[in-house]
Structures are given as structure tokens and as C-alpha cells.
Amino acid sequence: MEEWLTQFAANAPYVVVFGVLVLSGFGLPLPEDIPLLLAGYLAGQGYADPWIMFPGCFLAIVGADLMVFTIGRRYGHYVPRLPLLRGFLTEARLARTERQLHRHGGKFIFMARFLPGVRTAAYFTAGTFKIPYWKFLLFDGSAAAISVPAIVFLAYFFAHEIDRVREWVQEGQIAAIILVVLVIVVLAAIKLFFKRRTQLADPDTPPSLHPATPPTNPPRTEPRGIKELGD
DSSP states (O other): OOOHHHHHHHHHHHHHHHHHHHHHTTTTTTTTTTHHHHHHHHHHHTSSSSHHHHHHHHHHHHHHHHHHHHHHHHEEEEEESSSTTTTTOHHHHHHHHHHHHHHHHHHHHHHHSTTTTTTTHHHHHHHTTTTOOHHHHHHHHHHHHHHHHHHHHHHTTTTTGGGHHHHHHHHHHHHHHHHHHHHHHHHHHHHHHHHHHHHOOOOOOOOSSSOOOOOOOOOOOOOOOHHHHHO
């Protein structure tokens, strides 16, 4: 755990933790798990009230995500042109995020919570394409409801082993990313399977999708004109 951040947060725990979480939501190059671990550690050591710290962390994270989403919804592609954000919200990153968003929709919003360096661009792009507020809050809030309590409670109950908890969190994040990717791959495979099955069962399916059958030669008959000439 970063000692300077721990010492500074011990004097003003709520301001430091909530402030760092909001800045992290806006692209601060600091992993989100560090302030969450700090929140649980401070509560476990008696520097903060857990009943204030726990819901406060959740609201700070979702609130920052919602602000990024709203900025993207209102100002679109104008914001990446600003000098302070040009290096982070690049056009290339937004284009990649747009493709993933079109392909996976709400699932990508959920998955972005567990992908460091992707979350801010994903939520900004989701706002740019006018995704409904309720849909964004549903997927983002569901992901935060999993990650935030898990990290904070681990640091709270194992505050005396905070370095080991940090290793657990890092391993858990890798496992979560792998699990989310596997779920998306399986769902995509199932969707493709049923789509092809429906196409094969549909009688209106274009002939090109069915195996071609070799043409049969019709029985050879004597032309009528030749017979009449013979008469």
C-alpha cells in the first residue's frame, strides 16, 4: 500500500478516498483498487466509519461514471479535442470502444468495469451514442455492486494483511476478466448456433444456403416438327 496515501488519508479519510475515486473515474492513472483497498483498510483500523465509507465508495464510483457518461452524451466528440483529454480519449481508442459497444451493447458496459484503461473511454462513448440512462446505470451499477463491496470488505476484515489482500484483488481481477470474456464468447457462440439453425429450418432460406443437387437429364423425345415433315 502506498504509504504517503495512507498517511494523508488518515487525517481526512472520506475526502481523500472519495476524491481519488472520482478522479480515477475521469482517467487518473491510478488503479481503482488502490483507493478501495485504502477505504477498507482505514475503516478496519478505526480511522473511518465503515457505514459511511462503504456506501460512499459505491456512490463516488457510480457518480463519476455517470458524469463521464453525461459529458459524452452532451458534448460527443468535441471533448477529445481538448488539450487535457486529447492524450487519453484519443480518436483511435474511441473508435475501438465504439465497435465493441455496437457488438456487445450493455454487456460491454458491464465488462468495462473490470478492464483498466477502458472504463472511461467506454462510458464516454456510451454517452455519445445516447444509450438510455437507465440502461447505463443498470449495467454499470451491477458491475460496481460486485467489485466495490468485494474489495472494500476484504480490506476491512483483513486490514492487518493488506499487502496480501492486494495480491488477492489483483488475482481476482485477472480471473474476473477471463470469466467475463469466456461468458461473452459462449453467449456469442450460442447466438450464432441458433441463428444458423433457424436459417436452415426456414423454408424461405435462399437456395444458396442449401446443397446444390446435380441437374437430371430429361428423356429425349423426337421433335414434333421432324415427325410432321416425315408424314
